[in-house]
Amino acid sequence: MQSFLTRQKRKSSPEPVKNEGDGDEPTEIKLAILSSLHPQLDQEVLLDVLLAHEGSVSEASASLQTTRALKKGSGGVGYQQSLRSFTTCHGKSSPANKKLKAKKGSTLHLYDPADVAEHTPCTIIHNLLPAEVANDLLKELLNEAESFEKITFKLFDNVVSSPHTSGFFVESYDEIQRQKTDYHYNGARLTDVRRITPQLIKVKPLVQEAVNKEIQSRIKTRYPGGRKLRHQSPHPWTPNSAFVNCYNGPQQSVGWHSDQLTYLGPRAVIGSVSLGVAREFRVRRILPRDGDDRTAEDADAEGQISIHLPHNSLLVMHAEMQEEWKHCVTPAPSIDPHPISGNKRINITYRDYRANMHPRFTPRCTCGVPCVLRVVQRKRENFGKYFWMCHASNVPGKEGCSFFQWAEFDEDGNPILKGRPSETDKIGV
């Protein structure tokens, strides 16, 4: 593949080639042809355009000639025009556009908010805050991050630590105490819980307003019948806590995961603000398997989608995200340093901890620890069903128990809690 993609220097006055490469050739060959016609363009841009034109090299080439081409910058996170500008020949929201998606083993890079909304369970707002406000928030959190630590947890009998540092912020001293005594994360209590900072307080209503607007517009334009999803809260999203992550340099990252729903409830919405160095946020849809089928390589079966998160952007992870998709921040080959933060990226995820998901109401396992809420993602038979289970075994040196109980929620996501069951029925997870 690489040999096809290594570009020779050619004349940069591409001629449209009718029908060449429009047949069943592999994508690499089509890309190589397109690349030879448009040597000034990046492979990823060419792939986007090719996919947008359903693999037709001639159509892709013709559209590129009428579109201003953008060169890749310094090797950091790049900037690209909207995919919409490459698909104008199909009309507005054409069926062809719907087919545009990442292929197995490949990554579709999205920069334009309309593309992100169309192809992922997220929406993005660029330039969220007045520039000064964003810079002040960044400076304040860089200062906090000086004392952030990596989180350590147990993974398959190994103790590992997160490849970035983080801190957790709540709204009052009482809440700090409650977090330290009542709440559990990976089976253990948090030790570093902090009082929300002045700049985090200042920004919160702006994030809240923007997220609620995005939720309403998502429901109206994307959900069946223009109605909220089953188990999604009908109430306005009201953030009352914030996890802050610091990625110091291109190698710091966070692996593939879905966010924990234990205290947020089902169909949670999360508002994620990015500051400093721009990094790639990747998402992929979870493909459940049948029964015991272990052959399917589901991890990358639909390919990955990369959403580029510049300084001062808000990514809204909508209600369909945590149950059906996974996300990560990949290590970057290189980054563009930010004038204030240098190599660092700060990320804030504002979260709405729900009163009725407080650990005093939710099931405890036999170890006596409030359970973690999880959702079936791997097996098709119970896909999307919620369950409570013990997570004490995530703590280094602890064993945990086999507690398991299906979780029930009403239409609006309120937990329907029956007493504690005495036996486990661990099936179909």
Ligand SMILES: O=C(O)CCC(=O)C(=O)O
């Ligand atoms: O840094 C980010 O953009 C995402 C962080 C994240 O996924 C998390 O904190 O759960």
Ligand SMILES: [Fe+2]
């Ligand atoms: Fe996350």
